[in-house]
Amino acid sequence: MVTVTSLKQPLKISATQLLINNEWVDSISGQKFATVNPANEEVICEVALAGAADLELAVQAARKAFSEGEWSRVSGSDRAVLLYKLANLIEEHQAELAQLETLDNGKPLRESSKIDLPLAIQCYRYFAGWADKIQGKTIPLAKDFLCYTRHEPIGVIGQIIPWNFPLLMQAWKLAPALATGNTVVLKPSSYTPLTALKVGELIIEAGFPPGVVNILPGFGNTLGIAIARHQDIDKLAFTGSTDVGHLIMTAAAQSNLKQVTLELGSKNPNIVFADTDLDAAIEGAHLGLFLNQGQCCTAGSRIFVEEKCYPEFVARSIERAxxxxxxxxLDPRTEQGPQISQIQFDRVMHYIEAGMREGANLQFGGSRVGNRGFFIEPTVFTEVQDQMTIAQEEIFGPVMSITKFRDIDEVIRRANNTKYGLAAAIWTQDITKAHKIAHHLRVGTVWINCYDVFNSAAPFGGFKQSGIGRELGEYGLREYTQVKTVTVKINQ
Structure with missing residues (x-):
């Protein structure tokens, strides 16, 4: 048990070990690693470091639970009850989890408590509602045959979640996998393991049988790759960078050809027309880029503004920044916290320097805030050209790039001129124009006159190198089942 006493209300951290087969255990190696508060660069606590030997035990527990344990006999309605219990427990611990998320991740408490926790709770409840409604079809053949399909769980699922939305990404992964009857070995990011482990405590309290959920904190270049390569893991779900996604997919293909879903990086276009409600567009673009310190895969980092309203949009966006x-x-007034780590801080500063070096106009920001913690000023560049590094590569930080355009055909072409295709937004009062552009954009999600609107019922995922497969909604549910066809001769 670790108690953080520097807060207004001391926070007790009890889960710092590995969760395997519903037991809290130290790693076989005995190694630990420190998780750091990015706001002050101080160690919060040490967490058990999982390795290959621990992974073997977790996979064995998950396999036994899936094939021969209590979980293999649990009905869909029983799975729903457990998921609803888990959602209720998370809701009961909402204030504690929000504070823990902010402490470990650095995101403002107002976002942890008002965005991350409510969406995570909603996700568990949404998929709980699906658990007893997973069904196949009957298929008419010749009159002497009955043909039907079954949607069956895939088996043992390996899940690797990122550090930018730890609680929410855990919910996106766990909820559909458990609703469909799979078992899970989950690796949280080594930057942000604490809320994942706390949810592990609640999973046990909710009554999930041993082996159903196993949580192993560890490093991506060792444990993450080991999960991708493991011969007895049937499917892998990963959220992270595109570069790591390539490594994960290669490792999975070279092992047992396990199924893979990938939610990867992007460089999302945010298109603003002069006929829009400019107040809403400016605020939408601001939040669409700076939310979570810009550490969002959906960040609207390429803002295309129609030239007729470009000067006003730029001036007002700078003032908003x-x-x-x-x-x-942890201050409820704070809108922007620190970047997650020194590595990420240095990466963002490198991109800011590249923007200035390549001729973009730095209008505001670009510097460190304070001398403790990984804080960066909200940064605004204008006159950004499409070939510049800050217009091509995912920055994952609070760096806004604004450029102008003349007509619809031009902005569609430029918006699609990227290897990514995760999300986009369009701001206009002309709904016909909005739909036309939405149909031509090569992205998985398009928001019209809004940004970052998420709901567990709406599928999410990318085109091109932004990923494979979908999360959330009925489409996301399908990623965790496989279809079996059964044909019976009924006329003997």
Whole structure:
């Protein structure tokens, strides 16, 4: 048990070990690693470091639970009851989890408590509702035959979640996998293991049988790759960078050809027309880029503004950025906290330097805030050209790039001129124009006159190198089942 006493209300952290087969255990090696508060660069606590030997035990537990344990006999309605219990327990611990998420990740408490936790709870409840409704079809053949399909769980699922939305990404992965009857070995990010482990405590309290959910904190270049290569893991779900996604998919293909879903990086276009409600577009673009310190795969980092309203949009966006409150993420007034780590801080600063070096106009920001913690000013570049590094590569930080366009055909072509295809937004009062552009954009999600609107019922995923497969909704549910056809001769 670790108690963080520097907070207004001391926070007790009890889950710092590995969760295997419903037991809290140290790693076989005995190794631990430190998880750091990015707001002050201080160690919060040490967490057990999982390795290959621990992974073997977790996979064995998950396999036994799936094939011969209690979970293999649990009905869909029983799975729903457990998922609803888990959602209720997370809701009961909402304030504690929000504080823990902010402490470990650095995101403002207002976002942890008002965005991450409500969406995570909604996700568990949404998929709980599906658990007893997973069904196949009957298929008419010749009159002497009955043909039907079954949607069956895949088996043992390996899941690797990122550090930018730890609780929410855990929910996106666990909820559909459990609703469909699979068992899970989950690796949280080594930057943000604490809320994943706390949810592990609640999973046990909810009554999930041993081996159903196993949680192994560890490093991506060792444990993550080992999960991808493991011969007895039937499917892998990964959220992270495109570069790592390539490595994960290669490792999975070279092992047992396990099924893979990937939610990867992007460089999302946010298109603003002069006929829009400019107040809404400016605020939408601001939040669409700076939310979570810009550490969002959906960040609207390429803002295309029609030239007729470009000067006004730029001037007002700069003023909005200047008013953004950067500081202690536990302060309810704070809008922007620190980047997750020194590595990410250095990466973002490198991109800011590249933008200035390549001729983009730095209008505001671009510097460190304070001398403790990984804080960066909200940064606004204008006159950004499509070939510039900051217009091509995913920055994953609070760096806004604004460029102008003349007509629809031009902006569609430029918006699609990227290897990515995750999300986009269109701001206009002309709904016909909005639909036309939405149909031509090569992305998985398009928002019209809004940004970052998520619901567990709406599928999410990317085109091109932004990923494979879908999460959330009925489409996301399908990623965790396989179809079996059964044909019976009925006339003997």
């Amino acid at each position: 200047k008013k953004r409150i950067v500081g202690d993420p």
